[in-house]
Amino acid sequence: MINPSPFLRRALLLDAVVSGVSALALTFDATALASLFSLPEALLRESGLFLIAYTIFVGWLGSRVVMHRGLVTLVIAGNVAWTIASIALLLSGALSPNLAGEVVIAAQAIGTGLFAELQYIGLRRSAGEAAA
Secondary structure, eight states: OBOOOHHHHHHHHHHHHHHHHHHHHHHHSHHHHHHHHTOOHHHHHHHHHHHHHHHHHHHHHHTOSSBOHHHHHHHHHHHHHHHHHHHHHHHHOSOOOOHHHHHHHHHHHHHHHHHHHHHHHHHHHHTTOBOO
16 A cells, blocks of 8 residues: 555546546547547447546546555556557557547557556655555
């Protein structure tokens, strides 16, 4: 258990807010976004549904006074995995997004990579603050 640094708490809560906005857009506007980006509607909607659960979890974690280091590490690893999966999706040729779709996927990869880095920095800042 750790006492999270304010930096870690803010990084988690910002991730929850951005993920929550994405979750709502992907879940409730999947049809329009699929047409706009030339991406499968099911992929967008299912990603949105996953992000609803993710948002709740990360928001809850970011609001804790004391955090389990393993849960923070799980969030960081999840963001790294999402980044890698987004890049792999672009390079695989499995989908044929238009330019706007490619930009959105690349921006998502960059964003989740940035969150992983910020959360890692916040975790390192928390390392010396072992909970009593």
